[in-house]
Amino acid sequence: MGSSAITNDFRALVGAVRDGSHPSSYDEEESSQRRRVLFVTPESADFIKVGGLGDVSAALPRAMSTDFDVRVMIPGYPQVVGAGYPLIEVGRLPALAGIPECELARIDLPDGLIVYVLVCPELFEREGSPYLAPDGRDWDDNHIRFGRLSLAAAQLAAGVGDPAWQADLLHLNDWPTALAAGYLHWWKQPAPCVFTIHNLAYQGLFPLDYHQSLGIPPEALGTDQLEFYGNLSFMKAGLVHAEQLTTVSATYAREITTEEFGCGLERLLRERAEQGRLCGIANGIDDTWDPQSDAHLLRGFGTSDWIGKRINCEHLRQMFGLAICHGPLFAVVSRLVHQKGVDLTIAAAESIVRKGGQLVVIGRGEPSIESALRNLAARFPGAIGVRVGFSEREARCIFAGSDFLLMPSRFEPCGLSQMYAQRFGSLPIAHRTGGLVDTIEDGVTGFLFDRMTVESFKAAINRAFSVYRTTDLFYAMRRAAMGIHYHWSVSSVPYAHLYRGLIDRAFPPVVRKDESKTLVNSN
Ligand SMILES: Nc1ncnc2c1ncn2[C@@H]1O[C@H](COP(=O)(O)OP(=O)(O)O[C@H]2O[C@H](CO)[C@@H](O)[C@H](O)[C@H]2O)[C@@H](O)[C@H]1O
Numbered sequence: 001m002g003s004s005a006i007t008n009d010f011r012a013l014v015g016a017v018r019d020g021s022h023p024s025s026y027d028e029e030e031s032s033q034r035r036r037v038l039f040v041t042p043e044s045a046d047f048i049k050v051g052g053l054g055d056v057s058a059a060l061p062r063a064m065s066t067d068f069d070v071r072v073m074i075p076g077y078p079q080v081v082g083a084g085y086p087l088i089e090v091g092r093l094p095a096l097a098g099i100p101e102c103e104l105a106r107i108d109l110p111d112g113l114i115v116y117v118l119v120c121p122e123l124f125e126r127e128g129s130p131y132l133a134p135d136g137r138d139w140d141d142n143h144i145r146f147g148r149l150s151l152a153a154a155q156l157a158a159g160v161g162d163p164a165w166q167a168d169l170l171h172l173n174d175w176p177t178a179l180a181a182g183y184l185h186w187w188k189q190p191a192p193c194v195f196t197i198h199n200l201a202y203q204g205l206f207p208l209d210y211h212q213s214l215g216i217p218p219e220a221l222g223t224d225q226l227e228f229y230g231n232l233s234f235m236k237a238g239l240v241h242a243e244q245l246t247t248v249s250a251t252y253a254r255e256i257t258t259e260e261f262g263c264g265l266e267r268l269l270r271e272r273a274e275q276g277r278l279c280g281i282a283n284g285i286d287d288t289w290d291p292q293s294d295a296h297l298l299r300g301f302g303t304s305d306w307i308g309k310r311i312n313c314e315h316l317r318q319m320f321g322l323a324i325c326h327g328p329l330f331a332v333v334s335r336l337v338h339q340k341g342v343d344l345t346i347a348a349a350e351s352i353v354r355k356g357g358q359l360v361v362i363g364r365g366e367p368s369i370e371s372a373l374r375n376l377a378a379r380f381p382g383a384i385g386v387r388v389g390f391s392e393r394e395a396r397c398i399f400a401g402s403d404f405l406l407m408p409s410r411f412e413p414c415g416l417s418q419m420y421a422q423r424f425g426s427l428p429i430a431h432r433t434g435g436l437v438d439t440i441e442d443g444v445t446g447f448l449f450d451r452m453t454v455e456s457f458k459a460a461i462n463r464a465f466s467v468y469r470t471t472d473l474f475y476a477m478r479r480a481a482m483g484i485h486y487h488w489s490v491s492s493v494p495y496a497h498l499y500r501g502l503i504d505r506a507f508p509p510v511v512r513k514d515e516s517k518t519l520v521n522s523n
Pocket residue numbers: 050051052053055056198199248283333334335362363364389390391392395412413414415416417418420435
């Protein structure tokens with residue numbers, strides 16, 4: 001397929017096309033309007049959260065909305081269409097190749113955030129998680145499902161779908177949204193993309209010949225574009241074609257340019273970094289993470305209110321059937337996947353118990369890790385409690401009730417759990433990697449260990465035991481951790497800078513005649 005064929009495809013796709021023009025070649029009236037940003041995500045804590053991306057997708061668009069007209073786009077999973085909010089019909093999004101047509105609706109959330117919903121029951125209204133079938137395996141048609149999401153985002157930036165709103169910039173998140181950057185590039189559309197890598201390890205790899213069903217032109221399949229060792233990589237569409245790449249901490253931004261953390265994409269990422277097109281912006285946490293006012297807790301508490309903290313601790317012990325104990329309470333709140341190093345926690349658990357500590361775990365993920373944890377709880381009844389599942393309330397009670405959070409991640413792009421734990425007075429014990437390095441000050445707001453070995457991890461746990469016994473130091477560390485504010489108002493500043501720069505470059509503001517005269521005269 002040559003480039004004119006691509007353009008023809010696009011014409012067929014969008015009907016009356018603007019030939020790459022965009023209303024954001026702002027005239028003087030429009031330049032006073034806020035720039036329009038579409039935040040595209042496969043999950044959001046407003047409806048359904050699998051991990052940290054869900055939190056970011058609920059918080060970051062809100063943080064940006066003071067300066068930009070930010071809207072969110074998400075697939076119409078049962079938890080979205082059935083959330084109890086009215087679904088307002090917006091328009092239809094045309095099909096492309098094997099990607100079916102779908103309906104575009106919107107939900108106006110009570111606080112004013114507008115969410116575009118892809119209503120496509122055949123793709124999204126199923127039991128299971130956004131990414132996995134109930135048997136824990138990837139959905140067979142994930143390429144079409146997230147091709148549909150990516151295509152919808154690109155269509156909205158190309159003026160298709162909502163006659164009243166066209167995105168000036170797409171903010172794409174992880175591989176399920178990455179193909180949008182490709183579509184805009186192949187259709188020669190001017191709207192720029194920011195592509196945020198929340199986790200480079202998940203890349204969206206599919207057989208190369210799936211490109212036909214996704215409407216990807218064959219010339220886009222070279223190794224310098226979407227091919228990755230004989231597969232079609234969604235992730236690469238974002239890495240190659242987005243105008244700006246970001247990831248969620250400064251340390252991880254550096255790490256992914258190395259062989260150890262680059263997942264085979266380090267060369268490409270190095271190139272993009274050298275072009276100034278890759279940077280790290282740390283995540284924040286939202287205001288609901290406040291131990292004084294969190295309604296999930298048995299009792300709110302603040303810095304130095306150690307009785308309040310202890311009440312939450314006793315409550316947590318009861319919740320998990322643990323014995324009364326004066327030793328420290330360790331905790332894990334995690335997706336149960338290789339990345340999170342739960343195998344190290346399992347290996348260290350016996351020594352925690354032998355030293356007089358206890359452990360509570362909440363997590364869900366790989367069946368082998370789930371069953372290893374169940375076995376652990378069965379071996380140490382009254383000292384180790386495990387919940388296999390996902391519960392926001394229980395997670396918050398764990399952060400509030402525990403003394404230490406275990407986070408021996410093999411890699412960690414940013415990590416939110418350690419920030420939540422710190423805020424709730426639980427000191428993280430974490431591997432010195434990625435965002436954990438940027439958010440934990442060793443011996444001050446938590447503990448870091450250097451090597452990904454049980455010995456190195458146990459040495460950090462032993463340091464935690466001795467700090468626990470030195471009450472003044474322990475409380476001082478707790479206070480220091482609780483005092484840190486990872487606010488979105490801080491992280492939103494560099495994002496705003498990026499958004500503005502990219503939009504202004506793509507759609508230069510038109511200078512009014514009288515303004516330009518004033519400029520000339522004042523010189
Ligand atoms: N069983 C359970 N029940 C209740 N809550 C649970 C839970 N298991 C996990 N959670 C919650 O899910 C979130 C996990 O977020 P993280 O950022 O720590 O890791 P995750 O790997 O999912 O995110 C990826 O994306 C984020 C966002 O950019 C990066 O911070 C991170 O490094 C990257 O790996 C936290 O809010 C945690 O409390």
